[in-house]
Amino acid sequence: MLDEDTLEPSDAQRRTIYALATAPGPSGLAVIRVSGPDTRTVLARMVQPVSRASPAPRTLARCAIVHPDTGARLDDALVVFFPGPRSYTTEDVLELHVHGGRAVSAAILAALEVVPGARPALPGEFTRRAFEAGRMDLTQVEGLRDLVSARTEAQRRAALAVASGASRKRYEALRAEIVKCLANVEAVIDFGDDEDDVEWAAFEQARDRAVQLRDNIKALLADARRGEILREGVRLALFGPPNAGKSSLLNFLAQREAAIVTPVPGTTRDVLELELDIGGIPVRVSDTAGLRTTADVVEQIGVERARKAVEAANVSLLVLSAPEVFVETPEGPRVEIPDTVQSLINENTFILLNKRDLLPASLSLLPHGGWLVSLTTEQGTLDFMGGFAHALRKSQLLITRRYDFKRDTQDPDDAPLITHARHRAHLESALRFLDAFLTHGPEEIVLGAEELRYAAQAVGRISGLIDVEDVLDVVFRDFCIGK
């Protein structure tokens, strides 16, 4: 077991860490990673080159892996040694490309335990060392984590750009601009007293820069949360009266019986969430309880949760039973939306009329901004799927003038910069400090300078330049072991 002090990765005396970097279980290959001061010991005691010469740095060499004490052969492998600092963590790093399968990697991991100074790595610890050595900033760490968990093509592209430093560059440039502005102000503080005109001009220049910066940050914040939505998936809530076919729709979208479907109204109680890929778009779909007033306490809670899920969603789909909402009028048939759902409809709500098979064939009125289907016979579902994916893509939330969700974008400056809620919070805080700076006149210039310093710090926090310990734990918590 690990004890407390071996868990602290920023020990003065850094331990050597090792972990399986690939998913456990039967597979063609598995990769075991080792990093730290004792890596050369591991190399000397556990790796026997077939050609007798020690493997050249950064070159794959065929070797036998042996037990450090007994010398027993554990596997035939390909081995690559990265002497620090030219390695992922900047420490000496060793990668053992061994045969896949639990017994092979288990034997090698057990053998590594015997090497003095070596211990199993914590989740994300290799990357944490790379971060602490300044090899990547916090946005790149986040990008890497997102890349590893990317499920769609659009997510992969965005995460790869961030991991490669696209966001880092832009945040650093933003921070540099604030620092320039601060330099102007400090020049006034330092030299101001003698030459009034010079002072005034430099102060005006700083103000102009601050106004410009404020506008830039405002523009970044007005991104309809594209980056966060792309990363986390569009939140889509299915809602409507009981028995409309919401759960049937979820199952249709998932192509499996994920939710319980019965003719009993009030079947779904809790919110059921699935991650799906709808036409290349990552979507987190919530099936919810049918909305109605009820005496059943459990159902009441379900209805409350349903409302919350719809309000929290980026896009909602109102599912209605067509035979129940079609009304005949002298002008022809019309769709009447039930009162119980009215309050939840907004500009991001689409409508799906279900149970088309129960309508007289002559009735085929389409609701505005909606579709008419039968989830039982699948009549109309092809149109719906194509149209809905298109609508999702076109939706204000996903596409702005400059961003094509499907094809992504060539220009990294056009990619959404804010990919995590944390970025948004720090940018908002930087904006507040810039605003505060602008409220100070030349006579309060020292106070003004302080606000600018805080603004620069707020942006610095995004990259992890400033007090990040608490953030780090959150960021690395979701990493897999061996990364």
Ligand SMILES: Nc1nc2c(ncn2[C@@H]2O[C@H](COP(=O)(O)OP(=O)(O)OP(=O)(O)O)[C@@H](O)[C@H]2O)c(=O)[nH]1
């Ligand atoms: N005829 C017909 N029946 C359908 C169709 N879609 C769903 N149903 C049936 O309608 C009933 C209710 O379906 P559900 O998917 O459970 O409806 P729901 O909206 O999730 O219901 P609650 O969870 O109770 O609010 C089930 O018996 C389904 O088989 C359809 O297109 N045509």
Ligand SMILES: [K+]
């Ligand atoms: K039902």
Ligand SMILES: [Mg+2]
């Ligand atoms: Mg249901």
